[in-house]
Amino acid sequence: MATVSPATSGGTAPGLDPTHRSGSRAAGLAFAPVAAEIAEAERIFDSTLAPHRGPFGPLIEHLKHYRGKRLRPALLLLTAKAVGKITPAHHALAAAMEMIHTATLVHDDVLDEAEMRRHAPTVNAGWGNKVSILLGDMLFTHAFHLTSTVDGRACQITGEVTNRVCAGELRQVTERGNLELTEADYFAIIDGKTAALTECCGRLGALYAGASEDVAAKLGNYGRSLGLAFQIADDLLDLVGTEDAAGKTLGTDLEQQKLTLPVIHCLNRLPPTESAKLRDAIRTNAEGLGARVLQALEKTQSIAFAKRRAEELARSAKQELECLPRNECRAILEAIAEWSIRREK
Template identity: 40%
Template sequence: MSVNATSPNAAAPSPIHAVVADDFAAVNRSILDQLASRIPLVETIGQYIIESGGKRLRPLLVLLAARALNYDGEKHITLATLIEFMHTSTLLHDDVVDESHMRRGKATANDAWGNAPSVLVGDFLYSRSFQMMVEIGSMRVMEILSAATCTIAEGEVQQLTNVGNPDTDEAAYFETIQGKTAMLFEAASHTGAILADATPQQEQAMAAYGRYLGLAFQLVDDLLDYQGDARSMGKNVGDDLAEGKPTLPLIQAMAVGTPEQAKLIRRAIRKGGLEHLDEVLAVIDATGSLDYTRQKAEEMSARALAELEHLPASPYRDSMAELAKLAVERKT
């Protein structure tokens, strides 16, 4: 393979990764091994998207949850790898659906190779994840992950139907991000607990922790879309507005703004594009919608932290707590 686990483009360990540094290195090696294919383009595109600078939070959740519950086997490496493959396949498909040209500061795979190869390599990664799922040999893990894949797909379709629809309310927004984003976080921490033979209460706590963490991350992503910058975020400010996506900053601005302000945002969502970006940003600022979105993210982070009380004290639990705090403190 042309790229190895020590590539400068590989996910760089952070202090949160430190307690599972050896496991994380093993996951990186497993990812590269599992990308092996007799079709060179599969490896090329797979490596490109997987090694494009992501934090690999979902596989990290598997490792931390399993270790926090005293798992001492090896199957958590395979589980973390397949979770990353599932996530990467959704990124490839999402970028095609959204007609995106940049992700994490780099050209998207569909921009570099075209839509058809991106979709098909996404299918390969998705299929490979199910091969690894069988290898783990746990019917409970398969049950959780197979259900999660359906929920994720439904969330993506729901988001697509919301595009250009200014009548999307906060409840519909949360239902969408629960499916398209939080579900895989939830499945990662939940299945990590299952591997460790956790108690039912601990299983439920780990599922809830992942769910709230995923919601917090998505809320901050949607907030940063209106206050970040292309260099730090790897995408352009206002990308969601350009695509006509009614995220929480816009939904809240319409809910509390004046009729004129709501009308402006409704028109911008229906039309898409960035023609009214400056005016929309002014309304979001005037209505305190970013503060409201951050408050919701902080609520989700606090809920995630509360679920950790069901785990025994350990450095792994401490890292999970730091991850919940990072979710709302990050700038990218």
Template identity: 35%
Template sequence: MTPTPPVLALPTVSDQLTARLQEGLEQVDALLRREIDHEDPFLAEANTHLIEAGGKRFRPLLTLLAAELGTGINPDVVAAAAGVELTHVASLCHDDVMDEADVRRGAPSANAKYGNSTAILVGDMLFGTASSIIADLGAAAVKIQAQTFVRLCAGQIRDARPAGPGDDPVDYYLGVLADKTGVLIATAARYGAMFAGCSPEVVETLREYGERLGMAFQLADDLIDISSELEDTGKQPGTDLREGKRTLPVLYVLASQDAADSRLRTLLLEGDLRQDALLSEALDLLRRHPAMEQARRRTHAVAQQARDALDALPDSEAKDALQALATSVVTRVG
């Protein structure tokens, strides 16, 4: 059995808070394993495949940390955190089918191991299990889960489609990120505050914070996909380029009118970046392009919006930790 991932290192978190969060994550993992177990051994193994592969448990950690703004971690907070993580894992099963991915979290993806049809159905089972957990938390939680699921799906659909003729490509892309990544992280933070007895105003603050945090998290991942080397992350760099995704640095390059960018624009618009040589050339040109710094500045600005959303909250260790978390998700890329 894969051990529970450790709490992310944040400089403002005391040993006491770290211990509470670690204990909470262990309770979340135990609940996850109980809920996804199945009498059919194959289904039990398929359900647990990505859970066993690990992951940072970023979303449940955020739920637990948000609860520290109220009365703290309790069984409802743990259940909400487990529901959010299962929703996330279910979405990964579907994402990997759409992207034809072979690896997830350092292990074979569900579609690579079981085939597309089974991977889709496993994702559906996990969505169902997540909904069952959330249903025990009341009608308001179910409504939020349903709204979150709708936005997740809308974001994925829009991500696979280009911006319309009247849309600004960057604004369109940021809207996609708010739906496909931001909304579930927003729900994770919102649930933590809700089930720890925080006021509606604090719950809304955490929702806004979480959505911006999620967008910054994804923008940072987009930059890492370009700037990293294989040995740094264990993930092949340039995956987004290979799949034809127009992330923020790419959009900035395509908007450039500089003649010096003509080769890079040609590669991004017309090159078959599934070919290793062309992908390597595009990565080299993009890494040295000012668009990378422009995208970094935008990423840090979104993280600052997340931190700013917390300004109205009274000072506390939990608030400091949430602000540090917003910093840490973007300092991975400088």
């Protein structure tokens, strides 16, 4: 896991090793209190897809490149352990949340025409768009089947969240090319495409550990604010990150005329004539566009603005954890909020 700032916790939170970068090994170290439970969720994930290894084993095997930080199952399991006891239902739900997340990544790579994710070729780069779409669909259906082994309420909550995720993704696609996109529009998009699933993880973890509806709502709010902060940080990386560090294709937002928070802020802060010229450059994918946008972002201090918004959301996320007793899992959840806005990948 990327280095986590100890500024708000008085040091490194228990179970977090700041010397490791994100990835499966680091995630195991960072989420030590629920490492065994994450392993069980991964076993369920693998066994669910095992029947498909015969007809398309290399494709199923390639999905390991899409399973990096295990953030969503970890959130579900950490919130569960923070309020009560982890049960077999949590293992199934954690696997289902990871399947939904993986499905969205596979589909996102098609939409973004991305060729690399986590330092490996994307599914669409190796097998094409048709296979990628069907694979993502299959992951969605398996996730719903897993939640059906828990109970009807889990299915309902999961159905609601996937509706929000898909609506957020659809809205983002239909807003491509809208160079008048507002901050409110942007937050509506990422609230669906990213924050809905992290919100669901916090809520499900608490509910199935016996927490009250009020506590479950607060932990859902934690997940939502965390997801929003995480997405802003991700959008910043697309502008100022490096592909070697991020391990995935960057620069796709501008190429596809998807406005993100720093660019929206920049366009609104520039003098009207300069703003119009920059919009034209984005619309036509003008030569040297990246450098022009970065120069404008620096002029309007839009990178700093977006970072502040992410930091505000991370603080809001941590405030929601006041409903929890002070324990190791709460400390890790607080540290995850800090890490989400300071990561490099």
